[in-house]
Each structure stands twice: as C-alpha cells, then as structure tokens.
Amino acid sequence: MPRGDTVVDFNNVLGGFLRNDLAIYVHWPWCKAKCPYCDFNSHAGMPREEEYVAAVCAELAWWRAQGLGERRLVSVFFGGGTPSLMRPASIARILAAVAPLGRGLEQAEITVECNPTSSSLALFEGLRAVGVNRVSVGIQGLEAAHLGFLGREHSVGEALGTLEAAQSVFSNVNADVMYGLPGQDLAGWEALLGRLAAMGLAHLSAYQLTVEKNTAFYSAVKRGAWQPIDSDSEADFFDTTLRVLEAAGYVNYEISNFARQAKHGVMACAHNLHVWRYGDYLGVGAGAHGRVRLADGKRVATAVVRQPEGYLLKNCANGEMFAEWKEIDGARGIQEALFLGLRLREGVDEAWLQKNAAAGEWEHAVDLAELRRLEEKGILQRRQGRIQLSHAGWARLDGVLGRILRRLPESEYQKRPHVFIEPQLN
C-alpha cells in the first residue's frame, strides 16, 4: 500500500477516544485574497511565516510536556486559510516538532490544503521531499462564470493544471468543489464530476454552497442581489453527485466526501475520518480546535486564540495560546460522538457508547423516545449495535441532531492559569 493511503476498515470502528491514536491539525490563517463566501479563520494579510512557525512549534513542545502518553500519530493536517503559501521548509520544521508527540509519523497521512493561485509542480515536489503525502486542492468549479461568481483568482485551466501537477507527484489528491450556486445547472455539474472522476482523483469533497454570516455573500443575499437555491434543487444536486460518483467507483463515506475505491482499500481522508470517529486530535495555530485526553484521563475541548496578530502575542511555550479549554463530561462526549459520527455512512457505535457511559448518562444525552420515532420513520437505522442515518435521513442531519440530542447546560470554562480572553484587535 502506498505510504499515506488509508484503508478504511468499516468493521473496526470503536470510539476513537478508546484508542491511543493522535492526529494533529495545524492551522495557517492567511490567504492571498478573502473569498466572498468563506467564514474560515482566513485573512488576506501579509503572512508572518517565521514567527508563526516558531509559535506553532512552541505549542507542540508545550503539548509534549503535558505527557499525553504513548500515542500513535495517524495524521498531520495543514489546513487554512491557504497553507500552500507556506514554504516546505516551514512544514518540515513543524513536522520535526510533531514527531516527538508519538510514534509512527513516517506512516501517517500528511495533508496540505492548496489553492491553485499558490501551487506549482515545484511546490508539490518540495512538499513531497519533506514528507507530505496528500494534498487537497480547492478548485471550487470548472466554469469561468462560477469561478468569477465565487471571487476566485484562478482560471479553469489553472485549476486543472494544479490538479494534474499534484497527481504527478502524489497518489492521494483531493479536489474541493461546490454546488448550489445560483444559476448553476445539473448538466454542468454532472460534466464537472465526470471530468474529475475521469482524472482518477483519490478523493472529492463536494460541498453545497452555504451562505455564512459575516461574509460578503451574506450581505449580498440580504440586500437581494441573489437567492440561494431551494431545498428541492439541493436534493437534486446531491442525488446527481451520488449517482455520478458512485458509478465512477467512489464511496460516499461522509455527507460531502467521496473516496475512490482502490485495490488496497478506500482512499478516505484519514484525518477527517479520525475526527468524525471522535478520535483525539490536537489543534495548533490560530483558531484551531482540538479534542484530547490528558494524562489524568480527562478529555478536553480546546480552541486557540483566533486572530493571527493576537495569537502571535501569546507565549505558546507557556501554554498561553488557548481561548477555550473545557472538560468534556460523559453526556457531552456522547453528544459530540453522535454529532460527528452521524455524518459518516458507517454511523456511530451505539453499543460501545452505552457500555462506556456512566449510569443515566446515555438517557441524559439522548432523547430515547425521539430516537425510536425517527427509527420507525426510517430516518435512522439501528443495526448491530450501530446507529446510522438512512438514505432518507442523509439530507436531514441537522434536524435529526436537533431532535435526538437533549439540551445540556453550557459547561463552564475551566479555571486554569493559561486561559486568556482573546484581545480585541481591529
């Protein structure tokens, strides 16, 4: 099996927090330009690469000093923002700081998110030379009008050229694409999917365009410049995606994610799969979130200060970078496992969760009557100790979660010396 490729064993899915696997998410918060639909923690400023990389390495050293136990490193994911703006030497420095956190970095999936405006064959070769084995390229579309609407600063030719260059270096390449743009037609979408599938990409992420608050698109929709598509059209786009990609040999292992069935297994994204299975991951870099079990057995949810300038003011070596640090109790843990795991076709290991819950915790977290009702309606399936959404439930995830997860009181931030409030920066 090529290094970094993922074989998804759908029969061996225990709650990730039982295992010692650890993934690392590294956030890079800068982009060349801010896209009008995007509410990620991404900023069109001048990257302060040297300082930033030093801060990330200091965070990783801080985590190492926490003694997280014997861990197997399964993934390092450089997400953004646009991490393809980083020099491969910076990636190498960060990977060197990751290595002491566990064993097996040599076998781990190491992904970098790339934008066609900052990618080239030379960059991909440089990334491979420092240990990267997977890239995820945001192409978004293959029609000039769509790229223009999305404010993308690359052409269709550049998008395709970037994918070809990536595939000439890596066997594990993902493309991000979006559907549900106003005026987009199904025939064009089908042609796009067919073209990408014919390229033999390992993975495709097909996202429905969502209009997020605090974006230029949100203001445009509010003033009536255009309307998002209706839910019937959404379903048509999703059904088309499923039909075309399944016929081309892809497995829809998560709502928006499709992995090619290869000889040695399904080429799913090991990183995202680990997170959705509720495995432990550290989130380092501005605004990154994490979930990790500490040496004392408690599991915490962490979030790093979001603004890059505020983050760079922190002394990460002393663990000053957190904007949030919350302990996850049993009921919240069950809810998070369902919230994440129901996105997956394989669903959630209900039997394991119940077995490991303290008395009354399962009932406290889950509305059992609603669960049964949704099962009777065919929206949920409960089989062999697992809960999964049925095909009919697939498009209704938000509604399902809203019904089965009981409202829990907001947990207090833990009082610990290194929790600081993010400074307000304009």
Ligand SMILES: C[S@@+](CC[C@H](N)C(=O)[O-])C[C@H]1O[C@@H](n2cnc3c(N)ncnc32)[C@H](O)[C@@H]1O
């Ligand atoms: C953090 S971006 C990383 C990729 C890289 N920065 C780029 O844009 O080329 C991850 C992906 O999220 C998707 N995305 C971002 N905002 C979205 C939105 N409002 N609706 C749907 N998908 C979105 C895009 O497909 C994007 O490629």
Ligand code: SF4
């Ligand atoms: S979509 Fe990608 S390039 Fe555009 S602003 Fe968001 S993170 Fe940056």
